[in-house]
Amino acid sequence: MPKIIRKTSPYLRRPKANVTRMMRDVTIALLPVTIFAIYKFGMAAVMIILVSIISMMAAEYIYYQIVDKLDDEKLKWKNKSFTLYNFSTITSGLIYALILPDATPWFVVMIGAVFGIVFGKLIFGGLGQNIFNPAALGRVFIVVSFGTFMAFDVGVDAISGATPLGIINDNIFSLEVLNIYSLKDLFTGMVIPGSIGEPSVILILIGAVYLAYRTSFEVRIPIAYLGTVALLATAVAIFKGIGYEYVLFHVFSGGLLFGAVFMATDPITSPITMPGRIYFGFALGVLTFFIRIFGAYPEGVMFAILIMNMFVSSFDYYKWTNSKITRRQIIIFSVVILISIAVTLVGVNYV
Secondary structure, eight states: OOOOOOSSSOOSOOTTOOHHHHHHHHHHHHHHHHHHHHHHHTHHHHHHHHHHHHHHHHHHHHHHHHHHHHTTOOOOSSOTTOGGGGTHHHHHHHHHHHTSBTTOOHHHHHHHHHHHHHHHTGGGTSTTTOSSOHHHHHHHHHHHHSGGGOOOOOOSOHHHHSOHHHHTTSSTTOOGGGGTSOHHHHHHOSSOOSBTTSSOHHHHHHHHHHHHHTTOSOTHHHHHHHHHHHHHHHHHHHHHTOOTHHHHHHHHSTTHHHHHHHTTTOSSSSOSSHHHHHHHHHHHHHHHHHHHHHSSSSOOHHHHHHHHHTTHHHHTOTTTOOSSOOHHHHHHHHHHHHHHHHHHHHHHTTO
């Protein structure tokens, strides 16, 4: 008989649900994106993926050996704390690799992978105790520290090598970029430059459907995340008299879909309660859109995820959180949505 576990909501859990199953499912869901990345970017993608995964695995293994040594334990080749066996490190390494540009040097990939796994996971106590998403932390670290190395392989034509979001960075309310990359191109990802795992919308959606079928991710978070970006983009499009393509462009471009499906849904660094997950996804959407429109970076997904990781415990704080959305919460949330739209529209006048 299924066992009822009396912990934080939801109270009834699937007996067979465990870390290994969830991480394996995420890895399987990433396979179409990974195969496409290798097909499109060739050996550059293979190098990034291998260096990323091996670096994270090696860093974790060495870290736990050092911890055991400090605890005066004997050297054990098969360390009990090593998470190779539950796919968590492999999954983090693969996600980190797929959000990197194809021209990223191997040593930059390695530095970001080690930094992400050590300072995003291990120093907090390991799996289940980390605050930050290791892949996002590693990506942001190398963007800030090695920005000059984080260039896309543009070849001779600089415009065709720039990402769609990068092209409109100087004129964020223009749809001229669609003359270079159509919505169909954004959906298939065949001619879209950028991070090796982010261009193809259709393959990311296939992975999302698989995870939803396997109930291995929280569907409310990506729906709230993508819905918020679409809502704010719609408000701007109407206010500026831009076509509906502007909304689809924001949803399909950059790492939004990839981040919403494979990173924001990380069960360790996202809220537990159903209302908290909706608020979390909404806050991610607002931050991402604000960074894209008002910030210095054309993309805001990784920064938004890391910032909101710090506030996850606030969404689950027992004094103002429960497992169901009340009428009072609906009213407050509706007011917050209206304020966010108003702030967006006021801000675009000064851009």
